[in-house]
Amino acid sequence: MTAFHEFELIEWIRSQKGMSHTNLLGIGDDTAILQPPAHSELLLATDMLMEGAHFTFPPATPELAGRKALAVNLSDIAAMGGSPHSALVSLALPRSRGSEFAKSVMQGIMELAAEFQTQLAGGDTNSWNGPLVINVAIIGTADQSHSIKRSGAQPGDWIFVTGALGGSLESHHLTFQPRVREAVALMETVTIKSMIDVSDGLASDLQHILVESDVGAVIQSKQIPISPRVSSELTDAERLQKALSDGEDFELLFTVSAEQGQRLRDQNPLSIPLTHIGKITAEQGALLQQTDGSTTPLENTGWKHQL
């Protein structure tokens, strides 16, 4: 196993297909230089993933760990209605695993970066006797004053979620598709009033929209799209609970006016499922409505980021 050298890793990154000097804004220089597109606002986010907390080997591979570190950041850009622009990647590499391991982590990052037109603008690498830690800082862009916040939900809005929920922790959290293209497609069709990505679980992430918008919600239990990943050996109630509270689905949860909601329900502009799950109310709090019309408080039992 070869010892890890930062310089060698940077040279290797530069030599990779698609990583020409023109799209590397900063690697090899002291800082990256960013020319923001005219009439745009910049979106900045960062997320740190730690071996043992956010992934383990196995089922993760070095490539999948790297991929996930970028994917969670792309999901945050999608949730703001933005387009990814560039990313800074910092790695704390386990000394014992050598340089091939480091390249594999970067390979996972670079493949997803290419898929979503995200430029690797720089970063930092160190090695130590601890586990793998990956930090990605991402920069996205949105048309000026057009990024979507959690605070825009209004009473009467319909609540939608993309894809299906629950059971991500087995392996889907390593391979999920960040909903960047879906967010763009939705924005071309309707005016999204508030949005968040489902990272901690639907019940938990919906709360963020409700608190920031100063509103409440009623969710229809029979409308929740339960993922086929959720074990069929569980009871219906247990399956629903997992869809409501499992984390790391990274689907989009958003609200639109009732009129526009009807349009989305009539014609889904996405190639993945899109489900109307409830509506925003003036009355605070979140309720789960059963098919018989009875309601119970929607328990905020989000996942706490521990595997």
Ligand SMILES: [Mg+2]
């Ligand atoms: Mg988020």
